Amino acid sequence: MSTVTTADHHDEHHDHKPTGIKRxxxxxxxxxxxxxxxxxxxxxxFLGGAMAMVIRLELFQPGxxxxxxxFFNQMTxxxxxxxxxxxxxxxFTGLANWMIPMMIGAPDMALPRMNNWSFWILPFAFLILIISMFLPGGGPDFGWTFYAPLSTTYSNDSTALFVFAVHIMGISSIMGAINVIVTIVNMRAPGMTWMKLPxxxxxxxxxxxxxxxVMPVLAGVVTMVLTDKYFATSFFDAxxxxxxxxxQHIFWFFGHPEVYIMILPAFGIVSAIxxxxxxxxxxxYASMVYATASIAILSFLVWAHHMFTTGMPVFATLFFMYTTMLIAVPTGVKVFNWVATMWRGAMTFEVPMMFALAFIVLFTIGGLSGVxxxxxxxxxxxxxxxxxxxxxxxxxVSGAVFSIVAAVYYWLPKWTGHMYDEKLGQLHFWCSLISVxxxxxxxxxxxxxxxxxxxxDYALQFxxxxxxxxxxxxxxxxxxxxxxxxxxxxxxxxxxxxxxxWDGAEGLEWEVPSPAPYHTFDTPPQVK
Amino acid sequence: MLPWIRVYYVLRFDSLLLQNVRGEVNVAKTRSWRWSLPALLLAGQAHATGIQFNMTPGVTDISQQVYDLHMTIFWICCAIGLVVFTAMFVSIILHRKSRGVTPATFHESTKVEIIWTAIPVLILIVMAIPATRVLIAMEDTSDSDVTVLITGSQWRWHYEYLDYDINYFSILATPRGQIEGRLPKGDNYLLEVDRPLVIPTGKKVRFLMTSDDVIHSWWVPAFAIKKDTNPGFINEAWTQVNEPGIYRGQCAELCGMDHGFMPIVVIAKEPDDFAKWVEQEEARIAAIREEEQRLLALRMNIEEQMELGERVYLAHCAACHQPNGTGLPPMFPALKDNYVTTQDRAEHIKVMVDGRPGTSMASFARQLSLRELTSVITYTRNAWGNDTGDVVQAVEVYEYMQGKGE
Amino acid sequence: MNAKHSTLIGKLSLLVVAMFAFGYALVPLYDVFCDITGINGKTASEPVSAEAAIIDTSREITIEFIARPNQQMPWIFKPEVRRMRVHPGEIHIMNYLAENPTGRAIVGQAVPSVSPGQAALFFHKIECFCFTQQYLAGGNDMLMPLQFYVDPALPAQFSTITLSYTLYDVTSQWQDSGQDTESEFGE
Structure with a gap:
């Protein structure tokens, strides 16, 4: 989306970079x-959305x-x-790449070459996954949660490709995460103390x-599925x-923190907008930081709430029920803080704000049904x-995806150097809000x-x-x-x-020109 | 509200009328569902229309308690939502720049923050108390009157009464024509089985659950029971149904291709009627056994076998191997022009009796009667242009089962 | 790449490796956890020695025996009786009948599961056919014994214990790995 703009910088700043595909x-x-x-x-x-359209098309009528x-199972x-x-x-990784160095006053991510790798292996992972659908017997059809033994003894041969693809995605995420941590820990501008971080x-x-x-745990569990299916181990075979x-225990030990991986950055975006x-x-601000940390820690103690029907004893069930309910507390603190931020402010309602407000309402509804x-x-x-x-x-969707859309509208002017079309943006917002x-x-x-x-297919009353x-x-x-x-x-x-x-915006990213030059903060800014 | 939806609906509604589709709203009561959406759109009287919006209170004390708990939590959540959203919308309406307000500068208050951490904790404790109570009430391992072992397999349920000599499979009874839209859909579309589970009312019935292949989940909403059936492991649940009736449910854990097509039907009968049913059922099963012995001496003709075989094939085999025998290769091989079904008769019998280890092909020795087994083998050897002319006889299959075939 | 980065990357990579190992460690940890809590109803896979326990005659426990061959296992497999009432502490023997109606030798492995799961901790097996794989030649049958007692410490809320065995055909695994044990089972 910023192809054009960054090409402009090429002329302006005389950066040494190859042109075309090589760049x-x-x-x-x-x-x-x-x-x-x-x-x-x-x-x-859009690809995943197209698949959702196939699902909804089939479910439009009974029969x-x-x-x-x-094929329906492959689609889901x-x-x-x-x-x-x-x-x-x-x-989220894309937003982190663009914004974190600019927000902390760093010239780039700490590990630029690894950064390149962590992106470029990703398309191959999905290529493999998509190719698996065209093999005889079709692609993975055991749900994204790939419960054994449906994904082991009873799956088709594309499972090997599925496992391989998940491994690559995992490696990409881990490399991206290491890069983010090293950047934030080591490359903050002078004066950018921990409690000043956006x-x-x-x-x-x-x-x-x-x-x-958790990504290594996912890697472990897919490997177990692979060896159970092809190498006669029996981790999951009675x-x-x-x-x-x-x-399910191992999967959800990964899976529940994964849920927060997809929502914590959204909290950060809404807290900026x-x-x-x-x-x-x-x-x-401080309670926001502590709430985020508590959610992250609690996320390791709640995994079995996905498994209440597997037949756990009462004491384990109670433990996981109580810890799960406890997560509502820090999450509630966040929502209250956002509402308190709006309280007696002077609000305007540009598209990023509209999506952020919709996020707060709809995410809260999702949170309450979670309780x-x-x-x-x-x-x-x-x-x-x-x-x-x-x-x-x-x-x-109305949580994580809306926050990403809000972030895109919020920072598009910084990325492209142009204001987006407010009318079209508002149209997009209202259409999305109603249809979602x-x-x-x-x-x-x-x-x-x-x-x-x-x-x-379903019974007629539905x-x-x-x-x-x-x-x-x-x-x-x-x-x-x-x-x-x-x-x-x-x-x-x-x-x-x-x-x-945005006249109310604060932060280092707004101190560089729009569009942001190809290289920013080559000399670190002094944060007061 | 959105006139095009109404237009779409009328169109769809008409097309359904043409097909003479009949529907059922509630598993227990039959009402018309056709008028529900227009009524919802025009009058907004959702409750009068018969669409089910909420969880069923069910027919057991436990399911009623679960329903009450659900409603309590629901209203608490609504109250929380109301407070938060009211504050937010008041702020949106009053504190907007267009009204010329100057923004306040406060940005923290330890007192307020402690309050809104403490209050949710209190609310959660209020929620946790009834939740814990219901959960403990559900856990009751005292002696039961009837015990049923439920075994899930792809994609049928098997019920075995431990106190009686009764066990049988229960499979989807909706004809494929209804699923594929060639026939009008019946009232209990996808929620009907050939042999329902029968239990007595007013008695404690214990369900032991396990699986033969993947994980399934036995769910009957009216009893508030949903329990996974784990292969190799045993799970337990119990119920005590107060009213006689027919209660329907479905498999709730993705278990492969036909996960959506393995319904559960439970009939609760008064204890006297239940005792009668047990007698009949034991007699029926004994008769089948007797028939089997008789069958060994008998020769069935091809017409008889083809007719029964087709019925068995459509019920048990067509999901994977497809009604026209083309299968879904490579997971589910085609039976049409297949080497085994056209040439290797001994192997054909072997696969039907033993299954194919490491694949989805199960053993049908215990799932089908000898008569059904024999007929379906004959059917597949002669249908869809396989035309081998083979007429397999029960004694041949029986001999293989007894180990004499090899 | 400067030294500050390298140290941090080193630590983080170590964490990645440790978490991958932790994923695998969950397998034995889960077994230990199950042994302590009886979370999944698995019974001990090793025999216990028969201790001279005090027999608690004040109460009787119903033991239910369920035996199922898996659907790809052609054996006939059933307990001699469906139910037994026992006093905690008493040692009992229960025989299971296994019959191989096919024409070929098959090796079976019985997998036990107890419900309610927590009761598994109080169900002790002195001897069980489920501890080892069982070989049965075609057309033969045999009695497989289980010797057990219920721990008198069994909490009062349990009045029924269900013991289920699922029998799997493990002939292929036996042939793969069990050459040296052949003499032990070969009949």
Missing amino acids: WLFTTNHKDIGSLYLIFALAMF LQFVDPQ TMHGLIMVFGAVMPA LFVWTWLITAFLLIM AGGGDPVLF VPTFARKKLFG MLAITPADFQYHDTYFVVAHFHYVL NLLFFPMHFVGLAGMPRRIP ADFNAFVSVGGFLFGLSQLIFLWVVIKCARGGVKAPAKP
């Missing part, structure tokens, strides 16, 4: 790599109309994998630690002394129904009424809601084309953006 292949510049990550994430967002059940699996590992995580930097630092802690429930447009300092899900006896009824699907889409609720809100009802998730949800889905999908158009339009030209387009 992008060999770049070690954090802004280039940030752009690559963001473009890749956007492409994956099997368009795809067979096996690939949709999950692509959105989690291909869209949300790379988008919250986006703080949340990313904590996210990076989570990544380093016949050989293993236990299929063990898989709300004060800017409320023209008031963020309320409770409901923590209540174990009720969870026996909610588990693996559309209620859960509604819950995590509220948190991930048409799409996900009825899922709560259909889940409570008893529709299980991951089914290609028909009305599903038709409604599908229409919402198509509208949400179409609305994102407006976003694509706004971004392309902004990259190609528009009203010239000043260094600081």
Whole structure:
């Protein structure tokens, strides 16, 4: 999206960089790599979205109309994998690449070559994953959670490719995380003390630690799946002394912190945008930092709340129920702090602020349904129904994705040097807001009424809601084309953006010109 | 509200009427669902329309407690949401730049922050107390009156009564024509089985759960039971149903291709009726056994076998090998023009009886009666142009099962 | 790359390796955790010595025996009785009948599971056919014994213990790795 602008800098600043494809292949510049990550994430967002459209098309009416059940399962699996590992995580990494060095007054990321690697292995991971769908027997169809033994004894041969792809994604994430930590710890400008760091930097630092802690566990569990399937180990096979429930313990030991990996940077983004447009300092900065850290620590103690129906003894169930409920406390603190930041501010409602406000409301709804899900006896009824699907889409789509979109609108002027089209942006916002609720809100009802998730066909009493949800889905999908158009339009030209387009904004990134020059802060700024 | 939705709906509604699709709203009561969405859009009277919006209170004391707990937590969450969103929207309306306000400068207050950390903790404790109570009530290992061993497999349920000589498979009864849209959909589309589980009312029924292949999850909302069936391990749940009735549920854990097509139907009968059913069922199973012995001496003709074989094939085999025998290679090989089904008769019987270890092909020796097993082998050897002309007889399959075939 | 970076990268890489190892360590840790808490109803895979326990005649526990061959295992496999009422502390023997109706030799492995899971901690096996793989020639049958007692320390809330065995066909694994044990089982 910033191809054009960075090319402009080439002329202006006489940077030594190759042109054409080589520039992008060999770049070690954090802004280039940030752009690559963001473009890749956007492409994956549309690919994963297209798969969601297939799912909603099939579910539009009862009966099997368009795809067979096996392909449907591949769609749900690939949709999950692509959105989690291909869209949300790379988008956050892209934002980190672009913004963290500028926010802490560093000239670049600490490890530029590794940065290049961590991006460029990513497209290959997804290429492998997508190719696996064209093998005879199809791609992975066991859900993104790949529960054993469905993913071991009973899976098709594309599982090997799936495992390989997940390994590459894991390596890419770990390298990215190491880079973020080293950059933040070692490269802050003089005077940029810990408690002066912008919250986006703080949340990313904590996210990076989570990544380093859990991605290796994911690598371990996929390796166990691989050896169980092809090399006669029996980690998860009862016949050989293993236990299929063990898989879920290890997977969710990764999986639950992973959920926070996808939401903590969003907290950072919203904590940057709300004060800017409320023209008031963020309320409770210190408590925000502590709340983020407590969420991260608690995330290691709650994994088995995904497994209440596996038949755990009461004391374990109670333990995981209480820890899960406890997470609501620091999360609540964050929401209250944002509301307090708005309170008696002087708000304006440009597109980034609109998305941030929608984030707060919709993420809170997702958080409250999360509290409901923590209540174990009720969870026996909610588990693996559309209620859960509604819950995590509220948190991930109107949560994580909305925050990424807000961030893009917020920093687009800095990246491209042009203001985005406010009218089109507002149109995008309202279309997204309405359709996302048409799409996900009825899922709560259909889940409570008893529709299980991951089914290609359903009983007739769910028909009305599903038709409604599908229409919402198509509208949400179409609305994102407006976003694509706004971004392309902004990259190609528009009203010239000043260094600081938002009058309430604070932070080092607004002290460099717009568009940000190819090299920034070659001499570190002095932070007062 | 959004007229195009209404237009779309009317169109869709008409097309459904053409197909004469009938529907069912609630598992227990039948109402018309056709009018629900227009009614929702036009009148907004959601409750009168019969769409189910909420969790079922169910038919057991436990399910009622779960429902009450769910509603308590729901209202608490609504109250929290209301407070937070009110504060937010008041701020959005009053504290906007266009009203000419100057922003305040406060940005922390230890007192306020402690309060809004402490209050949620208190609310959570209030939530945790009833949750813990219900959870402990669900855990009751005292003696039961009836015990049923439930075994999940791809994609059918097996019920075995430990107190009686009864065990059988329960599979989806919805015809494929309804799923593929060639036939109008019935009231209990996808929620009907050939042989439901039958339990007595007013008695404590214990379910032991396990699986033969992957993880499934046995879920009947009306009992508030959802428990995973783990291969090689055993799980336990119990219920005591107060009212006789038919209760429907589904598999709730992704278990492969036909995960969406393995429903659960439970019929709760008064103890007397239940006792009668047990008698009948034991007699039925004994009759099948007797028939099997008789069958060994008998020769079935090809017409009879083809007819039964087709029914068995569509119920048990067509999900993977497809109704037209083309399969879904390479996971599920085609049976049409297959070497085993057209040439190697001994291997064909062996695979049907023993299964193929390491693949999804299960052993059907215990899943099908000898008569069904024999017929489906004959059917696959003659359908879709396989035309081998083979008529397999029960005695041949029986001999293999007894180890004489090798 | 300066020294400050290298040290930090070194530490972080160490953390990555440690967490990968931790993922694998979860496998034995889980077993230990299960042994302590009975979380998944696994019973001990080693025999316990028969201690002269005090017999608690004040209460009776129902033991339910479930035996299922896995669907790809052609053996007939069932317990002699479905239920047994025992006093905690008493030593009992329960026989399981196994029959191989096929024409070929098959090796079976029984996998035990106890419900409720916590009761597994109080269910002690002195001798069990599930400790080893079982070889059965085609057309033969045999009785497989289980000698057990229920710990008198079993908490009062448990009145029924269900012991389930799932029997798997492990012939392929036995042939792969069990050459030297062949003489032990070969009949």
